[in-house]
Amino acid sequence: xxxxxxxxxxxxxxxxxxxxxxSVQVLEPSxxxxxxxxxEIVKKALEEPVSxxxxxxxxxxxxxxxxxxxxxxxxxxxxxxxxxIIDSFFYPExxxxxxxxxxxxxxxxxxxxxxxxxxxxxxxxxxxxxxxxAKDEAQLAYLGKLSTGNEMWVNRLxxxxxxxxSEGFIESHFCVGFSGGRKSxxxxxxxxxxxMYNHRPENIASPYAVGANLEHNPMHxxxxxxxxxxxxxxxxxxxxxxxxxxxxxxxxxxxxxHAKGCAYVKEQMKVxxxxxxxxxxxxxGYPLDRNLYxxxxxxxxxxxxxxxxxxxxxxxxxxxGVGHAAFSDLMQSCGTKEELFRKMSAPPSMIDKWxxxxxARTLVRxxxxxxxxxxxxxxxESMFLYHADNMExxxxxxxxxxxxxxxxxxxxxxxxxIPVVK
Numbered sequence: 480x481x482x483x484x485x486x487x488x489x490x491x492x493x494x495x496x497x498x499x500x501x502s503v504q505v506l507e508p509s510x511x512x513x514x515x516x517x518x519e520i521v522k523k524a525l526e527e528p529v530s531x532x533x534x535x536x537x538x539x540x541x542x543x544x545x546x547x548x549x550x551x552x553x554x555x556x557x558x559x560x561x562x563x564i565i566d567s568f569f570y571p572e573x574x575x576x577x578x579x580x581x582x583x584x585x586x587x588x589x590x591x592x593x594x595x596x597x598x599x600x601x602x603x604x605x606x607x608x609x610x611x612x613a614k615d616e617a618q619l620a621y622l623g624k625l626s627t628g629n630e631m632w633v634n635r636l637x638x639x640x641x642x643x644x645s646e647g648f649i650e651s652h653f654c655v656g657f658s659g660g661r662k663s664x665x666x667x668x669x670x671x672x673x674x675m676y677n678h679r680p681e682n683i684a685s686p687y688a689v690g691a692n693l694e695h696n697p698m699h700x701x702x703x704x705x706x707x708x709x710x711x712x713x714x715x716x717x718x719x720x721x722x723x724x725x726x727x728x729x730x731x732x733x734x735x736x737h738a739k740g741c742a743y744v745k746e747q748m749k750v751x752x753x754x755x756x757x758x759x760x761x762x763x764g765y766p767l768d769r770n771l772y773x774x775x776x777x778x779x780x781x782x783x784x785x786x787x788x789x790x791x792x793x794x795x796x797x798x799x800g801v802g803h804a805a806f807s808d809l810m811q812s813c814g815t816k817e818e819l820f821r822k823m824s825a826p827p828s829m830i831d832k833w834x835x836x837x838x839a840r841t842l843v844r845x846x847x848x849x850x851x852x853x854x855x856x857x858x859x860e861s862m863f864l865y866h867a868d869n870m871e872x873x874x875x876x877x878x879x880x881x882x883x884x885x886x887x888x889x890x891x892x893x894x895x896x897i898p899v900v901k
């Protein structure tokens with residue numbers, strides 16, 4: 480008897496079929512179905528902020544407001560959230576000098592067309608939208624040194640604002656513990672030097688810098704300090720289901736509201752697992768799988784479930800190809816994956832070295848098969864990945880590697896899941 484699943488892939492799905500002879504573990508969180516609309520969920524969060532005055536109170540005596548938002552590598556439903564944030568202000572929106580600042584970190588700038596897709600044409604026409612450029616020193620202001628020794632450089636718009644608000648969505652993040660909250664500041668709108676220090680190899684190598692963990696996480700703790708230095712005052716963070724729809728929202732104090740959101744996401748998304756020979760996963764479809772650089776997150780999550788020496792199949796469209804030239808160059812800079820892991824795990828810090836370090840950590844332990852139209856076989860193999868044109872081909876290769884009686888795990892939503900090994 481054939482078993483069938485649908486795996487998110489770009490804006491569509493790939494079909495996965497397995498016969499009934501193999502032991503299959505399906506890892507999907509039991510996410511509740513909300514009894515409220517997305518707008519009702521956000522409205523309640525904004526009206527009942529965590530440990531903070533509401534936006535009506537916070538905007539009484541300010542003029543210059545910066546709203547930090549995600550770029551298009553995140554499925555943030557900004558078309559809903561940004562208007563609701565602004566509607567919560569004390570005065571009509573025309574009273575304020577409002578800038579929407581895109582937290583690009585070290586990602587590329589968004590185009591005007593991409594902004595319209597992400598935020599909606601109405602928002603693009605009504606408000607000033609600015610791409611943060613971490614490499615442009617003219618955009619940056621210096622806020623002094625953090626306790627870690629990191630020099631805190633942040634976008635000047637943030638430093639000059641009367642009120643700094645951020646929005647984001649919360650999911651497990653493979654080195655900062657969870658996305659959202661303080662991450663809007665660092666790496667979101669920080670300078671390149673500040674980001675590089677935070678993402679240095681020794682931080683990435685910390686046993687605490689892993690998905691769904693904030694305790695003793697050096698990257699998270701430094702991001703918290705950076706957010707305080709930048710005077711981030713209010714956040715709106717959301718939790719999403721697999722359809723990228725809002726299931727819960729958390730607004731208010733940047734640290735307490737975020738902590739509450741992280742606890743909620745961890746509870747909803749954690750799944751008990753046992754390790755298997757083969758793990759089949761995705762990067763949760765578009766926009767998260769728009770390039771290989773982002774797909775490292777799905778691979779890293781799958782590595783928790785794969786046995787040592789096991790095979791990981793990851794389906795990711797990668798419509799933008801590898802996505803980051805520096806990451807591509809680093810991944811192709813060594814003769815073996817063992818050498819790659821050694822070099823990526825050692826100083827100095829370099830742009831995108833952290834992503835190469837995390838991927839190399841998996842590659843020395845597991846065989847990774849990429850199913851993708853956007854990254855060809857030659858490119859994949861130059862980065863120590865196997866390549867398959869479709870799921871059927873990938874499955875044949877994985878079973879050749881692991882044996883026909885191999886145990887199998889399927890993680891349709893990739894990095895959204897928080898696997899907890901029994």
